[in-house]
Amino acid sequence: MEEGGVNVIDLTQADESFIKELVELGAEELRECIQCGKCASTCPMALAGLEFFIKRIIHAANLGLRDVLLEDSSVWGCQSCNRCVEICPMDVKPYEVIQAVRRAAMKVESCPANTYEGLRNLYRFGHAVYPKGYEERRKKVGLPEKPPTAISFDELRKKYQEVLKQTILEEIAPFPLD
Amino acid sequence: MKKIGFFLGCNIPFNRPDVEYSARYLLNELGYEIVELEGATCCPAFGTMPSLDLVGWAAASAWNLSIAEEKGVDIITGCGSCYGSLNEARYHMEKHPEIKEQVNKILAKVGKEYKGTTKVWNFINFLYEEVGLDNLKSKIKYNLNGLKCAVQTGCHNLWPSRAYPTNEENTFYPTRLREICEAMGGVAPHYSTITDCCGMGALRSTASEKSLALFKKKLDVIKEEVDPDVNVMGCSSCLLQFDAGQALLVEQKKLDYKIPAIHIVQLAAIAMGADVEKATAMASIPLNGVITKIKGGN
Ligand code: SF4
Ligand code: SF4
Numbered sequence: 001m002e003e004g005g006v007n008v009i010d011l012t013q014a015d016e017s018f019i020k021e022l023v024e025l026g027a028e029e030l031r032e033c034i035q036c037g038k039c040a041s042t043c044p045m046a047l048a049g050l051e052f053f054i055k056r057i058i059h060a061a062n063l064g065l066r067d068v069l070l071e072d073s074s075v076w077g078c079q080s081c082n083r084c085v086e087i088c089p090m091d092v093k094p095y096e097v098i099q100a101v102r103r104a105a106m107k108v109e110s111c112p113a114n115t116y117e118g119l120r121n122l123y124r125f126g127h128a129v130y131p132k133g134y135e136e137r138r139k140k141v142g143l144p145e146k147p148p149t150a151i152s153f154d155e156l157r158k159k160y161q162e163v164l165k166q167t168i169l170e171e172i173a174p175f176p177l178d
Numbered sequence: 179m180k181k182i183g184f185f186l187g188c189n190i191p192f193n194r195p196d197v198e199y200s201a202r203y204l205l206n207e208l209g210y211e212i213v214e215l216e217g218a219t220c221c222p223a224f225g226t227m228p229s230l231d232l233v234g235w236a237a238a239s240a241w242n243l244s245i246a247e248e249k250g251v252d253i254i255t256g257c258g259s260c261y262g263s264l265n266e267a268r269y270h271m272e273k274h275p276e277i278k279e280q281v282n283k284i285l286a287k288v289g290k291e292y293k294g295t296t297k298v299w300n301f302i303n304f305l306y307e308e309v310g311l312d313n314l315k316s317k318i319k320y321n322l323n324g325l326k327c328a329v330q331t332g333c334h335n336l337w338p339s340r341a342y343p344t345n346e347e348n349t350f351y352p353t354r355l356r357e358i359c360e361a362m363g364g365v366a367p368h369y370s371t372i373t374d375c376c377g378m379g380a381l382r383s384t385a386s387e388k389s390l391a392l393f394k395k396k397l398d399v400i401k402e403e404v405d406p407d408v409n410v411m412g413c414s415s416c417l418l419q420f421d422a423g424q425a426l427l428v429e430q431k432k433l434d435y436k437i438p439a440i441h442i443v444q445l446a447a448i449a450m451g452a453d454v455e456k457a458t459a460m461a462s463i464p465l466n467g468v469i470t471k472i473k474g475g476n
Contacts, residue, residue, distance in 0.1 A: 044374075045381065047395075077384035079375055083333065103229065112384065115225055118225050122227070127188045128188060128223040128225070129223070134191070141198070141460075143198060147186050147198070148218075149186055149191065150217050160217070162287060167231060172230065
């Protein structure tokens, strides 16, 4: 979405089926929103100055603006902090709307590249964050080179991969699960 | 001896093993036997499975929870995201038995089961509730000697409160971490942006400059209202932002002061006599002044 363009809402784009999809993907209370703005008053995304912040995301979701939501990267800047869930007077659980939009976006591969990097690391190593050179850092503080997590146990890591293979990851991962 | 399962996550063992060293030292000093959760993985992080699907998230978390269940221990973590992701997955499975059922079908294929018997702690609530402030005080070798602390509890340690077994009386006015610092001899005043987000995490990867600007706003308030000797963290992601992120702001000439940052487990471990070199090995902003103040106090 272009900066400044967010104020124009084109209702011809409204897609009722997208609202249903979001509800199914976890945004169960989406339609309860009264646009009071309390979520935005406490949301780090809004405070950091992201143009398309939580109240607007909820509004767009309620209008079924599929393309607007899937093209804008704001939902990926959400901190998962749940301040909005805590504060919303209508119990919309705005964070769950964010997750629903992300889930819809993942299905059509409309997400930032680093999302895949995290998923690939999670599948391959059992760790979404897997930075180079950690062995040296660990040795420096007298810890074993590898932590006793899945990274140290091939058998267990394979079992964990079996678990992931039975999830939706199997369908949507743009990398081989082998 | 009481036992506890230490959930490492990713950032602590790989980026900040000094926090892992400190947590291990601290738990031992407090009389806990650390049970290794062999084969544990990422919590999973919010940008991964939780952003794909609820059942997939729950299954990935349940893998970790079931490891602790098999060993009959509760879990403790120093990372806010791990605390949030594991507890939220747990909450969803309790609230929706059909999700738990689907998860157990998945786990059964690798010979595992999720029951829901393990509690997930963070260090703040553990020190405050399970250990207790008086008990904590009695284990201190080096009093903090009036060290002025600005505390950062961390979002995931507070919200969503519906998912947490224990919490602050008022999550928008947290006091537990302040009380812990004060029990060890520090001074930890309230400040107006105490619950503001540090900006680390998804925001930092999606909009790096805005994330750091948000963080700077918070830091400026801390400097003006508290002017602390140190920022004390309840979350390892906040630690990355307050330490390496702050160093980056200084390097970019966007900040003209430096306040060192320390995780509560590092601070408590040092107060209990941990090896200072190891306990602070990865700090980007030197903690020498903080250590001198603590060690000079005895
Ligand atoms: S989601 Fe809740 S807090 Fe946000 S605008 Fe709607 S009703 Fe208000
Ligand atoms: S969970 Fe996301 S949308 Fe909700 S307040 Fe936090 S950053 Fe904003």
